[in-house]
Amino acid sequence: MLLLSELLEKLDKTLIYQIENEQDFQYFALTESDLSEPCCVFLDNPKFVSTIKSNVKMVLTTKECAKELPNNIHFGICILEKPRIVFFQLHNFCAENNIYEKEVYQTSIGENCKISHLAYIAPNNVKIGNNVIIEEFVSIKEDTEIGDNTIIRAGTIVGGQGFEFKRESSKIVPVAHCGKVKIGKEVEIQYNTAIDKAVYPWDVTEIGDFSKIDNLVHIGHAAKIKENVMVVAHAGIGGRTVIKSGSWIGFGAILRNGIIVGENSRANMGAIVSKDIADNEAVTGNFAIEHKKFIEKLKQED
Structure with a gap:
């Protein structure tokens, strides 16, 4: 399982962010993704609030979008300036550093x-x-x-x-x-x-x-x-x-x-x-x- 705070610390020590109610997750995904495993998504437009599914455990978002979230959210949030860019930077970081678990087998x-x-x-x-x-x-x-x-x-x-x-x-x-x-x-x-x-x-x-x-x-x-x-x-x-x-x-x-x-x-x-x-x-x-x-x-x- 992954923790956003640990990944962000490794990605960029100068990055400014605020995490509330941190939860661990298994994958990065888009809000509309169809998977059951716990995941982390980004939200930079309030109109997609309703697409956040029950398996989402962390949301990278802006201060403005965070204000549009309901009071009884089931996930943690990470507030920062450019959630979309940081989301894909984190995905690339996991890919480049073999953080994603992958089975290797002979063809x-x-x-x-x-x-x-x-x-x-x-x-x-x-x-x-x-x-x-x-x-x-x-x-x-x-x-x-x-x-x-x-x-x-x-x-x-x-x-x-x-x-x-x-x-x-x-x-x-x-x-x-x-x-x-x-x-x-x-x-x-x-x-x-x-x-x-x-x-x-x-x-x-x-x-x-x-x-x-x-x-x-x-x-x-x-x-x-x-x-x-x-x-x-x-x-x-x-x-x-x-x-x-x-x-x-x-x-x-x-x-x-x-x-x-x-x-x-x-x-x-x-x-x-x-x-x-x-x-x-x-x-x-x-x-x-x-x-x-x-x-x-x-x-x-x-």
Whole structure:
């Protein structure tokens, strides 16, 4: 378990902060994160007070936001000037100094796999099932699991560092990616696709059973693509996006981070999706709206 006061002392002895009702925790997480373990989050906007879950034990926050908290809070608080920046500094510090607990095991490869000698498979923390095909110039990084009968075509990178950066004064600082990637059974991932690992050690980027991912697709950190989903070439899936089973993401569609795409839904070709898509709904356009409304509007303009 972690104590915020001990971490802050190691991080920066000159940092000014005030801790009230300190409690220990296991992980760093965002307020909307779905996990049961005790965690520490940051709050720099009062509108997110209601998203703080019961498993939160410590909150990094500002003096102004602290005033918006209810009187009967179940967590401790740490008041400081820049909670968001310090939160990610602490996360990076834990990653760089092996403070996060991590199991290390030798990579295992199942039976009847066909893996090109030109592919890279990390020597540790990779599990590959049976009958898996991995073509040339594929890179499988640590903390990746691949299910039976899955095909990964040439040039794809699985489990790489994602695009998450924070501005600190005059610098742009990368955020460490410490999570995992889990690819189900009978998945096909085609050429030159990138699948980033999750940011936090408790989290995972997921590709569900039977899903198919086309060429040149980007799947951001901690995205959850469920079963029987198809994602067409040049699509971009933002981090923490959830795409539920049976859905279709069209050619060149862009999905912003953190949205939910319902079951058996469609983001049509070129859609710029900035909000959730309901079950069985199709959206079109920039910004994407329900497909029938989009067509009706086009007819009105003719």
